């Protein structure tokens with residue numbers, strides 16, 4: 001399978017990149033292709049809410065000339081999507097959020113009889129790293145992710161949340177084992 005990963009942390013060697021690296025290593029070890037997107041290396045402007053994209057149904061119809069269309073085309077070629085973000089104020093990082101909002105240009109007739117998404121039918125997972133616990137902290141982002149995946153007609157699997165992160169070297173064996181286990185379940189579609 002072709003697995004596109006979207007790394008949403010500004011820190012290239014931080015907690016999120018480290019855990020995502022374990023996921024990517026597992027995907028490759030099991031014979032899959034990984035197409036990694038590091039969002040901080042790209043320019044993705046915020047959605048301007050012009051709605052011009054709503055007139056285009058067969059392509060990402062956004063009028064903004066930045067990297068988003070090329071990134072979406074890579075995501076459209078994927079079988080599986082993995083989004084990864086540090087938890088920032090209970091939500092997606094500011095680096096990732098513009099791309100999340102821009103998914104708007106992939107969806108037509110939301111809730112209507114012709115509701116469609118250019119990412120329709122893909123399996124999608126979310127990795128979150130955070131300094132605090134899961135409860136009352138990393139709960140809202142999981143709900144937002146599920147809601148977002150419904151909107152773009154992807155099939156969200158159980159999120160992988162790594163709580164109580166300090167530094168990457170302190171992540172520990174258990175976090176690595178959880179990451180490998182989660183990656184294997186994602187590949188086998190066993191959630």
Ligand SMILES: Cc1cc2nc3c(=O)[nH]c(=O)nc-3n(C[C@H](O)[C@H](O)[C@H](O)COP(=O)(O)O)c2cc1C
Pocket residue numbers: 009010011013014015016017085086087088089090091129130131132133137165
């Ligand atoms: C702006 C900002 C906001 C944050 N908000 C939260 C939060 O709401 N809850 C939490 O547990 N950790 C929060 N953190 C901590 C990060 O989520 C955590 O350190 C994460 O593992 C960092 O990932 P990275 O090393 O990939 O950047 C925040 C960190 C920053 C810089």
